Amino acid sequence: MTRLVYFAWVRERIGKGEEDIDLPADVTTGADLLAHLKTLGDGYAHALEHENVIRIAINQEHVEHDEPIAGAREIALFPPMTGG
Amino acid sequence: MTRLVYFAWVRERIGKGEEDIDLPADVTTGADLLAHLKTLGDGYAHALEHENVIRIAINQEHVEHDEPIAGAREIALFPPMTGG
Amino acid sequence: MAGAAPAPVIVRVQRDDFDVAAETARLVAGGASAGAIVSFTGLCRDEGGRLSALELEHYPGMAEAEIERICLAAVTRFSLLGIAAIHRVGRITPGQNIVLVIAAAPHRHAAFDGASFVMDYLKTSAPFWKKEHFADGSEGGWVEAKDSDDTALEKWS
């Protein structure tokens, strides 16, 4: 099981802030994860429609989409940040 | 009569903070004023020894040494500023 | 200075407002070697009266970690004597504070650069998001990231 967490409009569109899911063996990178999640329902598909704007953090650190996710305890998906 | 005011080590070396003096007719610029003052005594000569570092203000505005002093109510001489 | 204590680094994410004077005093409590303190306060604008509130969301844990990483980088890069970065979350109304950054240094340019550097990186890499609520009752949606914030980073590279 991998913990997924969502923020801002990603969270709103998916309809939840976090979940634990079993990932198929062929999901090995952040990009694979996005593609997989988009098959899980309309909310996911809408949230992740524009994959290039989605930011990914593994274990609370920013990563690129091609980063391997093996061993990740927590993967976060969120829009570009607008703090400050 | 023209009011002269001095600050920081210019003031200390001349030995006073201000004075009113009659300037000779041939003293027409800031540079002329410095040259004239240096003839008035050792304190003045010491204070104004390095003319190029002396800053001049006429009526409380910075001016270059070649600025005419005609009509000046108040002329200030001081070292480079070190505020802030 | 040999034997000097490490520069204080204060990082917090909180719902409550902050007190700039109190945070500044904490930051320089260690001594009198600071000649310059620059503080940046980011506030909620009223957008010409249209905005009623901002709602700030963050990624707990990562937000604090990212801000601390940025602050430590600033301390090293600009030889700061101390840095504080406090970011509020929750509902914030126009005129209220959102974020505070304070940098202390021996001289002014390091303090200005330190605070500016932290703000530029905080804007683009700390996981916070803003949602707008308008005075007419409508939900304005999530604030979009600005290209100018990415461009601002170029001066530090």
Added chain:
Amino acid sequence: MAGAAPAPVIVRVQRDDFDVAAETARLVAGGASAGAIVSFTGLCRDEGGRLSALELEHYPGMAEAEIERICLAAVTRFSLLGIAAIHRVGRITPGQNIVLVIAAAPHRHAAFDGASFVMDYLKTSAPFWKKEHFADGSEGGWVEAKDSDDTALEKWS
């Protein structure tokens, strides 16, 4: 914004200390259009324990006029919503405040630039002078102007 009041410009030379929070509140009292406030505080350093005090002298009248001129230039150049510049004179001991500059603007880069611009020009054109007194009782003499302060102006030209 049409009909907006002119940006507040607060300029003072005083012996007493200043209150950063109170001056900031005065500066932005007019409304909630400021999104960024940058404040710079210049303090008396202890110079590794050698310094006992600074004595600050100024040219009354011209000092205030020069600071105001610099502040007005900053308001125009960076579209500031307000600026405050307060300089202390007299005897100041290590850890005490010397100068305060606060710039308010809609966005952060204008506020940083406004405060930094005012400090850079204040250092080189406002008629103030500092004399050092050392902890061993000796008079350290007048502080010399630094070339780096003149160099700092180049970024604004």
